[in-house]
Amino acid sequence: MDRNGGDVVVETLTALGASHVFGVPGQNALGLFDAIRRSDLTFVSSRVENNAAFAADGYARATGEVGVLFLSTGPGALTALGALQEAHASGVPVLVIASQVPRAYLGLRRGALHQLDDQARSAVNVTKSTALAMNSGQLPTLLADAWSLAQSAPAGPTWLEIPQDVLLEPADGPPVTSVHTAVTARAPGDDVVAAAAARLDAAERPVILAGGGVRRSPGGSEALVALAEALDAPVVSTVGGKGAIRFDHPLSAASWIEDRYTTELLAGADVLLAVGTALGEVTSNYHTLEPAGTVIHIDAEARVLGANHPALSVHADAAQAVSALAQRVTRRDSDEGARIAADLRTAVEKRLAAQNLDIERTLMSDLRRAVPAAAQTFWDMTIAGYWAWSVWDPLDGEFHSAQGAGGLGFAFPAALAAAMGTGQRTLAVTGDGGAMYSIAELATARQHDADVTWLIVDDGGYGILREYMTDAFGQATATELARPDFAALAESFDVPARIASAATVGAVVEETFGTRGPAVVVLPAHLTMFSAT
Known part of the structure; x- marks a missing residue:
């Protein structure tokens, strides 16, 4: 034709x-x-x-x-x-x-x-x-x-x-074999880079907040590490910024953004450099962050600059701006930044240890051991996902979450597509409420034989909303859900499924990474959030 x-x-x-x-x-x-x-x-x-x-x-x-x-x-x-x-x-x-x-x-x-x-x-x-x-x-x-x-x-x-x-309708032109593209990356102005570098050089307690824009900007992670090392500045990663600096780097203060110690570190900086983040609701620990010093805000989206805090605004692609700063700041010979980062992580660990969170902490550590270091993981808006925002170390892989808009149902369809695109098995983690948003995609995963492991944490409802409402009003309304037998439903799609316990879930998930095609793991469990104060 x-x-x-x-x-x-x-x-x-x-x-x-x-x-x-x-x-x-x-x-x-x-x-x-x-x-x-x-x-x-x-x-x-x-x-x-x-x-x-x-x-x-x-x-x-x-x-x-x-x-x-x-x-x-x-x-x-x-x-x-x-x-x-x-x-x-x-x-x-x-x-x-x-x-x-x-x-x-x-x-x-x-x-x-x-x-x-x-x-x-x-x-x-x-x-x-x-x-x-x-x-x-x-x-x-x-x-x-x-x-x-x-x-x-x-x-x-x-x-x-x-x-x-x-x-x-019939096409008149010849077959298309080539097209011209023009992808642009916004460069920072020399004057604002000079001003930002001067403020960083004068800082006694600089801290860097690395957002998702750093990760997504080609070369952003390398430039960030170079700048942090030059400034001897501890780096806090946002949820989207996980992986911008490795957690095992001495200057990494990890990503405990829903934690008062992290909020205090960010607030206490005499210069806070926020890169590739809107400093929004989650990143600011629900607007409890009140910077005492100067904020330097770098972002390619002009509308977020200074939207939440007065700042020296650098409207630019993260990698280009951070790279320019790394070349202009005066290198420091100190290990104070590493000490600050280590002290923060120790303080967070002690606070968690004082809470009754053995099930949640064991689950996260078991999953981290079970999932290969290079695997990409996808997390829905669920209590396990909220834990992962703070505790999950991406290692050599990448961490993906729906915290940008906060809608349910992201993890499983995103993970199965990622598995098809990369040829590597991925992990999706959802609650039972979020699972119902994307349950039909079991057919897609089976049809395309996607190498995706789907962990469904089944607590019988919208667990995080149950917790929020109970804390606010003394009881929850409209959070309890009728739901299917997820394992049996997966099997009806010809997708292998296992029901795990808190003691076995790590081993069961690990087994799926030695298989081909989609797999479902159901964990009946009621998880709770940590206290951030």
């Missing part, structure tokens, strides 16, 4: 370097999905669009590539928005290609199936840009521009709509 608009899309994506596409087929998008059949792209068929968006997000985080998401019109497009909020909040590059009703229907109420008055307007809050292709000749450039913008600092989702008839 003749090439059509759908073919132009997949040709362009191939030329851009895409290899995997995530989504759910739909009526207006059939031309797009049919074109995949004539391409080398691997299509991963999710069961729910929100999970497909989480999958594209997880794929991008794990591989460093752009996650590509195909959506159909109306209900399909809208269903993905919750997951796209996470990618947008966390700065993850995702290219969304959504179908539209035929061009003759745009802006009119003609009763077209799936039609919205303004579909793109629904996506504005969770994307960096939206665009509409009105003919197939526009597609290569629009796709290349969206691809570039998705990766340009600050990274995030971009959205391109293509009407049904554009996807189906």
Whole structure:
């Protein structure tokens, strides 16, 4: 058959370097999905669009590539928005290609199936840009521009709509074999770098707070370590910043951000250098952080600069700004920073030891021993995940969580997509409440034989909300849940499943890393959070 608009899309994506596409087929998008059949792209068929968006997000985080998401019109497009909020909040590059009703229907109420008055307007809050292709000749450039913008600092989702008839009509142009991209990384101004370096040189107690922007910025981790060593400054990692500096580095103060000792360290710095973080709710220990000294704030997203605390603002890509600072500051000959970092970690350990947290601490340590050092792990909004925010050491792997937007259901679809993208087994950890958001993706994992281990901590409800409400009101409401036999349900999808105990869960999870294909481990357990005060 003749090439059509759908073919132009997949040709362009191939030329851009895409290899995997995530989504759910739909009526207006059939031309797009049919074109995949004539391409080398691997299509991963999710069961729910929100999970497909989480999958594209997880794929991008794990591989460093752009996650590509195909959506159909109306209900399909809208269903993905919750997951796209996470990618947008966390700065993850995702290219969304959504179908539209035929061009003759745009802006009119003609009763077209799936039609919205303004579909793109629904996506504005969770994307960096939206665009509409009105003919197939526009597609290569629009796709290349969206691809570039998705990766340009600050990274995030971009959205391109293509009407049904554009996807189906014959394409006039030649096959697309090459496209031009223009990914930009924002460089810092020389004057503000000089001012920041002068303040750091004058500091007696500098502290660095490393956010997710450092991890995502190419070369950011290396530049961060170089600057920390030059300043002899302890480094606290945010949840998203885990791995920006190894926990076994002498200057690492780990990531106990929900802890008063860490908050005191950050607040007591005479110069606090915050890089690649909004200093938001979780990072600021729920807005209890009140810096006493100067704040130097580096971020590629201008809107977060100084939003929570007055700061010397450096609007720049993290790696470029930190690298520039590392070259300008005066190197110190001291080991005070390492002592401060070690003292903080000792203080946190003593405080935890005084609490009745043996089950929770043993679970985290058993899982850490069970999971290979290089494995990528994905954590849902659940008590085990909240523990991992603080305690989990990524070692040689990467830590991924949904704390950007805080929605449920992220971990499993993101982990299975990451496993497919990297060829390495991943771990997903959810509660039973969050598991029900993505339970249908057991079919996806089985269909694609994804090497993913899914640990479901089953406490019979929304455990963290139960704890919050009980603390606030004396009792919880609407947190208790009827749920399936997760192990039996997994087996019905032909996915091997085991029920573990607190004593055996580490060994059971470890066994799955010697197998192929998806595996489910269910841990019936009631976990509690540590006290941060």
